[in-house]
Amino acid sequence: MPDSLAPAFNLPETAAGESPLRITLVTDAWAPQVNGVVRTWTTIIGMLEGAGHTVTVIAPDRFRTLPCPGYPEIPLAWYPLHKVAGMIRESRPDAIHIATEGPIGLAARIHCGRKGLPFTTSYHTKFPEYLHARLPVPLAWSYAGMRWFHNGGKGMLVATETLRRDLDSRGFRHVRRWTRGVDTDLFRPRDYDQQAPALRDLPRPIILSVGRVAVEKNIDAFLDLDLPGTKVVVGDGPLLSELKRRHPDVVFVGAKHGEELARHYAAADVFVFPSRTDTFGLVMLEALASGLPVAAYPVTGPLDVLTPAVGCMDEDLRTAILAALDIPREACRAYALENGWDACARQLLDSLVTVSAS
Known part of the structure; x- marks a missing residue:
């Protein structure tokens, strides 16, 4: 290895x-x-x-x-x-x-x-x-x-x-x-100076998605929404160039790993998991460990990973995102520590x- x-x-x-x-x-x-x-x-x-x-x-x-x-x-x-x-x-x-x-x-x-x-x-x-x-x-x-x-x-x-x-x-x-x-030592809430510099001063709320930028991740369902604040996408993939062109208001930062990825989670306010086909979604646990509530569709993966205390699931993804913003970050972190x-x-x-x- x-x-x-x-x-x-x-x-x-x-x-x-x-x-x-x-x-x-x-x-x-x-x-x-x-x-x-x-x-x-x-x-x-x-x-x-x-x-x-x-x-x-x-x-x-x-x-x-x-x-x-x-x-x-x-x-x-x-x-x-x-x-x-x-x-x-x-x-x-x-x-x-x-x-x-x-x-x-x-x-x-x-x-x-x-x-x-x-x-x-x-x-x-x-x-x-x-x-x-x-x-x-x-x-x-x-x-x-x-x-x-x-x-x-x-x-x-x-x-x-x-x-x-x-x-x-x-x-x-x-x-x-x-x-x-989930690695709760790496993925954790961080003070302002330990967050990703490129995200610190963006208009709030910062709404984050992490994953392969590809059709099966259903990322369009997130990017097409009318939402307050700033949408941020961490990841690379075959749709990246096209989505950058179609969504100039979205901040695309490319693939991030390890400490750098953890800093991006910590800088956000809510995590969005738009996939309908993932069997689990490890990124949801990473987000929760970082203190981020999660918004998702009520499908395989989110249904098993999330509880109402740490995430919101709705067929209207915008509704789920706005509701998740009210979830206390401390509850998300506590839940992740059990996994x-x-x-x-x-x-x-x-x-x-x-x-x-x-």
Whole structure:
């Protein structure tokens, strides 16, 4: 794992009599990509390794890649099947987890199926809905492919109860909850001089959105609203140039990471999560930890992450935003403090132990 991604969390060391695991993680999402999936895995890997387990990551940085159509910043492995099979054999895994349904994940799924190797998967993205938003592909076709991919495993990990129920109703098997966490030391309320300088003196309220600037994030629903104060967008993506042209009143600051990202959260007054297709939305926890109330649609992700004490959900996003401005920042921070990474790491580890012992 790159040093710049090394987290500062620790899972309790392997208990006496409990053997450390050799875990092979297969993922198409990895550095230099910056998103909730990558942040989750880099944090969890650091915790697992700190507890004495060995994690081998099979990711795009180990392959010849091509840019993803429409998302040139996302590298896709080119014909990875043979190489993935060799990497899995060399890692001698006690447990295999396939995190994504991209080319590398698909190669691992095929190899495990051929060899009868048990594995688990995780469902980070509503891929059928994402694909449907860009291409005329029926949802039923995509979900059929997703069922084949995930139902071959011993367990499918999802972030929320709403998503678990939805996938269960669509014929997915062995669906298990896998919570998320937030770094409450990095993401925290800050004094004026610790906030992002570019945002400090903008007209209030500062209404912030953080995420990929792409069609599936539904960011237009936020930017088209008539709102007081200043709209700020943190992130990069294929729609950035077009949205800058269409919304000259919006402050686009580009992608931000780590301390710089935390300073941007701290400078805002309310956080907007306009996506209807994310399975969780880690940025909502980051915003809450920074003391920001959240406004969102009442859909999977927000329905499970937010409570009326820290967020407002409404099909009229403007109504949700204006109502969220009245939520005390202290309540948001207190709620986030209850959502650390320890439970997330333990749930994953427990699932992998079950698979390795099967």
